[in-house]
Amino acid sequence: MNFIETKLKGCFIIEPTLFADDRGYFFESFNEERFNKGIGTNVEFVQDNQSFSQHGVIRAIHYQLGEYAQAKLVRVLHGTVIDVAVDLRKNSPTYGQHVAIELSGENKRQLFIPRGFGHGFSVVSETAEFFYKCDNYYNKESEGGIIFNDPTLEIDWKVDSDQIKVSEKDLILPTLNKARL
Known part of the structure; x- marks a missing residue:
C-alpha cells in the first residue's frame, strides 16, 4: 500500500498494491497494522x-x-465518485479547505478522513457502490452537515447543475459559517 498525505494534514489517499494476471486481480484492501503505520496513528474501526x-x-x-x-x-466498489473531505478543525491552518479525489472501482484508491473533518461525495458514473469504515458509532443527536453548494467552500462536484440529485435533508443544511461545529 502507498500512503499519500493530501494538503489537509492527517487526510490520506491510499493506493493498494494490485496483483493482476489473465485470471483477474487480488489486492489487500485493509490491513490494520499496515494502515496504522501508514497514517502514523492508531485507528480502530x-x-x-x-x-x-x-x-x-x-x-x-x-x-x-x-x-x-x-x-x-x-x-x-463499483462506479466513480468525486469524494470530498473538508477540514472542520477550527484551530487548523487548513480550516475550511477541502480536497476532492476521484475514487473508482477501477482505480481502487481509498481516502482516509480523520476525525474533525466533514465528508461528502458525488456520483459521476451511471451508478456507484460506496463502502466506508468508521472508527465510532453513528449518533443521530451528534450529526452535522454543510450544504453541498456552500459558496465559501466552492466545491466542484463535477455534475451538471440540471443533473444534481440531493436529498431533502441535505437541501436544508446550513453553510459553513452557520454550521454547528
Missing part, C-alpha cells in the same frame, strides 16, 4: 457502511460532533 447511488447524486458534507466524531476510510 467499529462500523462498516455501504451505499448505492445513481448518477448526479450528491451526498452533502456530513460529520459527527464531540465524543461521536468519526474517522472514515472510504472506497468505491
Whole structure:
C-alpha cells in the first residue's frame, strides 16, 4: 500500500498494491497494522457502511460532533465518485479547505478522513457502490452537515447543475459559517 498525505494534514489517499494476471486481480484492501503505520496513528474501526447511488447524486458534507466524531476510510466498489473531505478543525491552518479525489472501482484508491473533518461525495458514473469504515458509532443527536453548494467552500462536484440529485435533508443544511461545529 502507498500512503499519500493530501494538503489537509492527517487526510490520506491510499493506493493498494494490485496483483493482476489473465485470471483477474487480488489486492489487500485493509490491513490494520499496515494502515496504522501508514497514517502514523492508531485507528480502530467499529462500523462498516455501504451505499448505492445513481448518477448526479450528491451526498452533502456530513460529520459527527464531540465524543461521536468519526474517522472514515472510504472506497468505491463499483462506479466513480468525486469524494470530498473538508477540514472542520477550527484551530487548523487548513480550516475550511477541502480536497476532492476521484475514487473508482477501477482505480481502487481509498481516502482516509480523520476525525474533525466533514465528508461528502458525488456520483459521476451511471451508478456507484460506496463502502466506508468508521472508527465510532453513528449518533443521530451528534450529526452535522454543510450544504453541498456552500459558496465559501466552492466545491466542484463535477455534475451538471440540471443533473444534481440531493436529498431533502441535505437541501436544508446550513453553510459553513452557520454550521454547528
